[in-house]
Structures are given as C-alpha cells and as structure tokens.
Amino acid sequence: MKNERPLWRGRPRQGLMLRGADILMVPFSLVWGSFAMFWEYTVISSDAPLLFRVWGIPFVLVGLYMIAGRFFVDARQRANTEYVVTSDSIIIRYGIFRRKEQILSLRELSDFSLTENRNGEGSITFGVSAAGNVFSGLASWPGVEDVPRFDCIANVRKVYDIIRNAHYAAGHTRPFGQRLG
Template sequence: MKHFDALQIANAESRRGEKVIWADRPGPGARAMSQLPRSFFGVFFFIFSIVWMSVAYSPNEPLLFPLFGIPFMLIGLAFILTPVWAWFEARKWLVYALTDQRILIIRLFPRHKVETFAPRDVGKLERTTKADGSGNLIFREDISHTRKGGTIRTPRGFFGIRDVKNVEAAVHTFAYGPDDPEP
C-alpha cells in the first residue's frame, strides 16, 4: 500500500510522456536521524535563552528585559523538534521518485512542493547501506555561504529508502547513461 501510494503520487506529478521508474516513501526513522544536527544546535540555542532569561531577571526590575529571551527559546525549541517533524513528514507527506527525465522530491504538506533535479544536477553518488538493504543515497550537495565567511553544506538525496543499492544503480543510469560503468 505504501509503495502504491507513492507511485500514484509520482504518476500524478509526471509530465506527458514521462515514465516513473521508481517511487517510494522514506523510512521515518532515517529521515528523523538526518535532522539530528539541527536538533543539537537547537539544544544549545534553547539552553542559552533560558540562561539569558534567568540572568536577566531581577525582582526589582520590570519583566520586560528577561522576556526578550522568549523568541530565542521558541526558535531553539523549533530546532529541537525538527526530527519529530521530519518523522511525521516522512510517514505522511514526503515521496521520492525517479522518472526517465528527472528526480522528484515531493512534499505534500504544509504546502504542495515538488523539487526537480535533472541529470545535470546529479553530482557524486554516495550510498550508505544498512544490513536490511535500506539506506541513504546522496546525489547532490548544496553549498551556501554565511555572511561571516562560513560554509553550509546540505546533502540532497533519498533518506531511508528500501533497496538502496538498486535505486543507486537506477539513479546512476539516469545521470550518467546506460553505457557508463556501474559505481
């Protein structure tokens, strides 16, 4: 049922003449684990805001100054909860698909969003595999720069998919052609 549902959603997104080669939903656990670094950042943000509010509080002063920490506390809490959101997203609202023309990452909630990757968008393939054959397939790394000169690398790919080795072979053929040797 899960696979059929994903295939049905992918077919609804396909263009005229486009053939869906593979479609599935990610494993919720793997998707949640991919968000743990954000969650750890949120813990520090949350703790800092609590310390800020407690240090800024003085019984003889108005409460306004300590309350400036509340937005930061809420931001930290949101970061802490990103793995929970990712788990729900994977179970209900996320579909991965590969067609003969593009790779699709389809998000159904909170708004319908389809990310498309052409063969030229695929970089080095990186696969991690568990004992049960499931795993992650990274096909691109987005790099952005901060104002202070730092670099943020965001891996793009399929997280927590079944039969990751066969999906890797299909993505390799899609990106590099059938004549390119297997990875």
C-alpha cells in the same frame, strides 16, 4: 516527457528518528535551550524590565525547536515526501504547509552520490551542498532549501543503480555517480 515511464517510487523512513549529526546537535541544543530557559526564568522571577523579559522569548523558542521540535518537523516533512524515478527525471514531492515539487532532468544531472549504512538504508544526493554533507542529516530549518536528495530510503543501493542506469540511458556516455559510505 512523452515516453517517460516510472522506474521506481518510494518514501523516506517514517516516524521520529535520530541521525548521525545528532551526536553534536543534541548536546548543543540542550546547552542552548537550558541557558535560554534559565535566562528567561531569572528575568521573570527577578522583576527585570520588560525588554529583558521579551528579549529571551525568541531564544527559548529556538531552544525548544532545537531540543524537540526539529524531530517532529523532520518526521512531518518525511511523512509528506514522495520520491519518483522515471526514465527521464527525478521527482521529489514534499512540503509541510504547502505541496512543492522538484523535477530534475536525468539528462542535465551532473552529480549524484550514495550514502549507505549497514542495514541498506541511506540517501542519494543530487548535487553538492556548499557546506558538504557533514550536517546533511539534520532536519533543515523551515524555509531553507537543501540540495535535492532521496533521504532515508530502504534498499538505497538498488535505487541508486536504477538512477545510474537511467542516467546512462538518458544520454550520458557512461554511468555516473559516486558511492560514499
């Protein structure tokens, strides 16, 4: 927009990290990966037919991704992510293999919510996911689009208030947004 001005710019927390959903995902990934590796070891060491040997490889790869790979993918995704709030829009720049950009108009934004933890870090979600926010903390599967959000940002309440005020200034009759957490 012509008179658009930046109000805030930031990045998600960097590095490897655990999320709340890992309470379920870590044990599940260990069971999956262990079984897949056991299967593959058993068919290779027992001289099983080629079909059985090949059949287990995708399951082993998925298991390795769930056990460890997803943490590195998540860290890399966050390292390549930038968030911007302007007087007219929300901008999310991200991408591991190619740069993508999402621009959300504050004027058209209908729903956003805040999730904050005790240390002031949290997420702001723009819209509602079909599955809810139960697993929103997991690194998404590559190629799967998530509901747009500012993820793992410091001083999230301050950023939320900036967005809420800009949303109001963009033409909404009252400040909007729901606080969670």
